[in-house]
Amino acid sequence: MAIAIPTLKQRLARAERLNRWKAQALIAPLVLFLLLVFLVPIVALLFKSVGNPEVVAGLPRTVVAVTAWDGRGLPGEPVYQALTEDLGEARKNQTLGDLSKRLNMELAGYRSLLTKTARALPFSEVPGSYKEALENLDERWGDPAYWQAIRRNTSSVTPFYLLAAVDHRIDDLGEVAPATPDQAIYLDIFARTFWMGLVITAICLLLAYPLAYLLANLPARKSNLLMILVLLPFWTSILVRVAAWIVLLQSGGLINSALMGMGLIDSPLELVFNRTGVYISMVHILLPFMILPIYSVMKGISPTYMRAAISLGCHPFASFWRVYFPQTYAGVGAGCLLVFILAIGYYITPALLGSPNDQMVSYFVAFYTNTSINWGMATALGGLLLLATVVLYLIYNRLVGASRLRLS
Numbered sequence: 001m002a003i004a005i006p007t008l009k010q011r012l013a014r015a016e017r018l019n020r021w022k023a024q025a026l027i028a029p030l031v032l033f034l035l036l037v038f039l040v041p042i043v044a045l046l047f048k049s050v051g052n053p054e055v056v057a058g059l060p061r062t063v064v065a066v067t068a069w070d071g072r073g074l075p076g077e078p079v080y081q082a083l084t085e086d087l088g089e090a091r092k093n094q095t096l097g098d099l100s101k102r103l104n105m106e107l108a109g110y111r112s113l114l115t116k117t118a119r120a121l122p123f124s125e126v127p128g129s130y131k132e133a134l135e136n137l138d139e140r141w142g143d144p145a146y147w148q149a150i151r152r153n154t155s156s157v158t159p160f161y162l163l164a165a166v167d168h169r170i171d172d173l174g175e176v177a178p179a180t181p182d183q184a185i186y187l188d189i190f191a192r193t194f195w196m197g198l199v200i201t202a203i204c205l206l207l208a209y210p211l212a213y214l215l216a217n218l219p220a221r222k223s224n225l226l227m228i229l230v231l232l233p234f235w236t237s238i239l240v241r242v243a244a245w246i247v248l249l250q251s252g253g254l255i256n257s258a259l260m261g262m263g264l265i266d267s268p269l270e271l272v273f274n275r276t277g278v279y280i281s282m283v284h285i286l287l288p289f290m291i292l293p294i295y296s297v298m299k300g301i302s303p304t305y306m307r308a309a310i311s312l313g314c315h316p317f318a319s320f321w322r323v324y325f326p327q328t329y330a331g332v333g334a335g336c337l338l339v340f341i342l343a344i345g346y347y348i349t350p351a352l353l354g355s356p357n358d359q360m361v362s363y364f365v366a367f368y369t370n371t372s373i374n375w376g377m378a379t380a381l382g383g384l385l386l387l388a389t390v391v392l393y394l395i396y397n398r399l400v401g402a403s404r405l406r407l408s
Helices: 008-047 053-058 060-066 077-093 096-106 110-119 130-137 144-151 160-165 186-217 220-235 238-249 254-261 275-298 304-311 316-344 348-353 361-370 375-399
Strands: 168-170 176-178
Touching: 008 375, 053 060, 053 096, 060 077, 060 144, 077 096, 077 110, 077 130, 096 110, 096 144, 110 130, 110 144, 160 168, 160 375, 186 220, 186 275, 186 316, 186 361, 186 375, 220 275, 238 254, 238 275, 238 348, 275 316, 275 348, 304 316, 316 375, 348 361, 361 375
Parallel strands: none
Antiparallel strands: 168 176
């Protein structure tokens, strides 16, 4: 039997497949690392924004019994009995804290009601009516609102946190409704965050574009020296830079002292612990992130286009605006996207240099994470910021195209 000899085309295809497998094997550890330390933790945290295990785990009998209630009036005797048994067991298992904290988010005062009721259990004798016994213990058990709060949480998944993050809630009829005025704060915070991000991005663009143009057109020796100055902030801690700005901007700081010494002002300007200080510091911190993408694109633009336009009689400014500037769209878009995304996620700079009215969404994410230990709200707010980041990237990729940016 003759042995088939592979053709040259088959040998080349086999060699290409082998090279692809080798390349994939080389990047496999990186992919695994990103999957384990980046994607998996983010997805796990995002699930907390819809997780609702406290009521289901803390009141298992009540959850089953209350599902038969239509939500009108008061529930029947079996629901009261189930609640009595569940609260006694929750106190014994020390799970009452998480349960009362979760229901207190639904209705203020629920924590004290559950604590008071659990302390009175077990009853000295089996009551003839659990409903009367609980209502005699605390009249709030005769208020349908407290039972409707349990009824809204009979599932281990809830839109409560995501709706609260956009100033909405589930009402007693199970419909989505606007939050009460005293709880509707997050849309204003998101609007403030995006507005501050836009202002910071615009200022960075106005400052970075001419500087990037200068860097791209200077001789190499001078350009390298200026590039070192641009990169210098990366070698300094953000905390150190913010502390330096506090020293410079405070009432008795160097800036106010210099302005008063030159006679330009009569009294110190309020430059710190307000939005002005936040803008100044964040522009200083984020300016390199705008310069570098624009500079990388400008370095790839041939000067012959401008010279050709001018030689054909076009005014230098018109040549710049109609010939040169459109070629930098990719760098401008990338810089604006990068600066805006970084700006809306900053925490330490507004926290140290701003007033309470200058705090952005990141401050409340940190508050719910570290102070109130409310992972649901923290991940809901953070998830909306992440969604905004993804949407902005998709818009940039649609309008400009991520593949157009090439780092020199």
